[in-house]
Amino acid sequence: MKEFLHHFFLPRHTNNYRAGILHHKILLSFILFFFSAGFLMSYLRTNFPSVLGTFTDISIQQLLLLTNEKRQENGLPSLTINDNLSQAALSKASDMLGKDYWAHNSPDGTPPWVFIRGAGYNYIYAGENLARGFNNAPDVINAWMASEAHRKNMLSSNYQNVGFAVSTGKLSGEDTVLVVEFLGSTTYAPPAVAKEPEKPATVAVVPGSPATVAKIDTETLGAQKADSSKPKVIVANSLPQVKPLVNSQTLSLVSIRLIMFMFILAFILDMMIVERKKVIRFVGHNLDHLFLFSLVLLIIIILARGVII
Amino acid sequence: MHKKLKTHKGYYLSLLTILVLGLLLTFLATPDFILQVIIILVTIFFYVFWGILHHLLNHELTPRIMIEYMLIGLLGISILFFAHMGGLI
Numbered sequence: 001m002k003e004f005l006h007h008f009f010l011p012r013h014t015n016n017y018r019a020g021i022l023h024h025k026i027l028l029s030f031i032l033f034f035f036s037a038g039f040l041m042s043y044l045r046t047n048f049p050s051v052l053g054t055f056t057d058i059s060i061q062q063l064l065l066l067t068n069e070k071r072q073e074n075g076l077p078s079l080t081i082n083d084n085l086s087q088a089a090l091s092k093a094s095d096m097l098g099k100d101y102w103a104h105n106s107p108d109g110t111p112p113w114v115f116i117r118g119a120g121y122n123y124i125y126a127g128e129n130l131a132r133g134f135n136n137a138p139d140v141i142n143a144w145m146a147s148e149a150h151r152k153n154m155l156s157s158n159y160q161n162v163g164f165a166v167s168t169g170k171l172s173g174e175d176t177v178l179v180v181e182f183l184g185s186t187t188y189a190p191p192a193v194a195k196e197p198e199k200p201a202t203v204a205v206v207p208g209s210p211a212t213v214a215k216i217d218t219e220t221l222g223a224q225k226a227d228s229s230k231p232k233v234i235v236a237n238s239l240p241q242v243k244p245l246v247n248s249q250t251l252s253l254v255s256i257r258l259i260m261f262m263f264i265l266a267f268i269l270d271m272m273i274v275e276r277k278k279v280i281r282f283v284g285h286n287l288d289h290l291f292l293f294s295l296v297l298l299i300i301i302i303l304a305r306g307v308i309i
Numbered sequence: 310m311h312k313k314l315k316t317h318k319g320y321y322l323s324l325l326t327i328l329v330l331g332l333l334l335t336f337l338a339t340p341d342f343i344l345q346v347i348i349i350l351v352t353i354f355f356y357v358f359w360g361i362l363h364h365l366l367n368h369e370l371t372p373r374i375m376i377e378y379m380l381i382g383l384l385g386i387s388i389l390f391f392a393h394m395g396g397l398i
Contacts, residue, residue: 022377024373024376024377024380027377027380027381027384028380030384030387031380031383031384031387033387034384034387034388034390034391035387035390035391037391037394038387038390038391038393038394038395039394041391041394041395042394045394045396054396102340132340133340171340172340172341172342172343173342174342175396248395248396248397249395249396249397251395252391252392252394252395252396252397253392253395253397255391256388256391256392256397259388260388263384282368282369282371282373282374283373283374283377284360284364284374284377284378284381285360287314287321288324288356288360288378288381289381291324291325291328291356292328292353292356292381292382292385293385294328295328295331295332295352295356295385296385296388296389298332299332299335299349299389299398300388300389300392300397300398302332302335302336302339303335303339303345303392303398304392304397304398307339307340
């Protein structure tokens with residue numbers, strides 16, 4: 001084993017003074033492995049999503065709680081879920097997925113306010129935050145809070161109500177999770193001072209199609225009491241409710257980290273030992289390859305993050 | 310190492326510029342995935358081209374070195390492909 005590792009990672013006489021992992025045949029094997037494993041993962045994700053799939057844990061309940069947490073931290077009153085705003089948010093998400101766009105205004109110029117009015121919410125103030133590609137609610141809220149414009153929206157004292165939609169679908173041919181947040185108020189009056197919620201929120205989500213609904217007890221969601229004593233209705237998201245046996249994102253991340261670590265280690269050791277032993281050989285510059293691997297890693301880090309507008 | 314960096318300062322700086330520019334454009338192209346793929350492929354192509362050209366002008370360019378740059382470029386692409394198929398990016 002020790003001999004094998006030496007041969008694989010260190011330049012020595014047994015590997016013609018080039019770490020075994022950097023030999024052409026081994027490089028080719030890794031290339032073939034990544035391409036074939038990629039196709040296999042895609043096949044399994046499509047045909048056996050309960051075995052290998054992506055699990056996105058974004059609940060409307062969590063989005064609301066975190067939003068209100070941030071507002072309370074900033075001395076602002078909590079927002080209450082409004083079913084009209086939630087309906088408007090779902091219409092906006094469906095419109096984006098149906099017309100394949102990612103913007104505040106649709107390609108035909110329809111602004112977000114049309115969806116809000118269309119859902120029967122006669123706003124005086126209204127705002128919209130959008131997010132896509134996130135895996136959990138805290139990341140969505142943190143990304144919004146990190147952006148000045150989105151933060152301003154979330155922490156505006158003009159708003160009293162909020163509506164969320166979380167929808168899965170394809171944008172530009174890519175599977176994605178969209179989060180739409182509509183904020184609004186129907187009165188000019190400044191909202192009451194924030195109070196701590198009395199007990200944690202509970203949301204019953206009905207699994208199934210994107211149009212399914214869930215009942216929600218508004219009294220438990222924030223500091224403010226709901227206008228009506230009737231239970232509010234929010235639109236449930238269409239995220240898969242079954243957690244896959246293996247999360248494909250975790251699997252690919254772990255594999256990539258492991259293999260790239262092996263290569264980076266081999267490049268550095270190969271470079272150092274050859275320099276020290278003053279071996280003359282005709283190969284490419286390891287430093288070039290290290291630069292490229294850094295680029296690949298940074299691209300993965302950048303693209304793996306969600307996007308907000 | 311230091312000597313190598315000093316001797317080929319222009320090469321390493323230009324290579325880093327190409328890669329950083331590629332990364333920046335990839336970031337700016339968000340959320341247009343197709344455009345991002347094109348930018349990444351062009352950046353990796355330039356990396357291979359630049360490495361081969363550098364060896365041709367400053368060292369002895371052998372078929373093995375050419376193949377090495379192509380394989381490393383392909384390995385980078387295959388890793389990104391794998392990440393994409395796994396839903397990571």
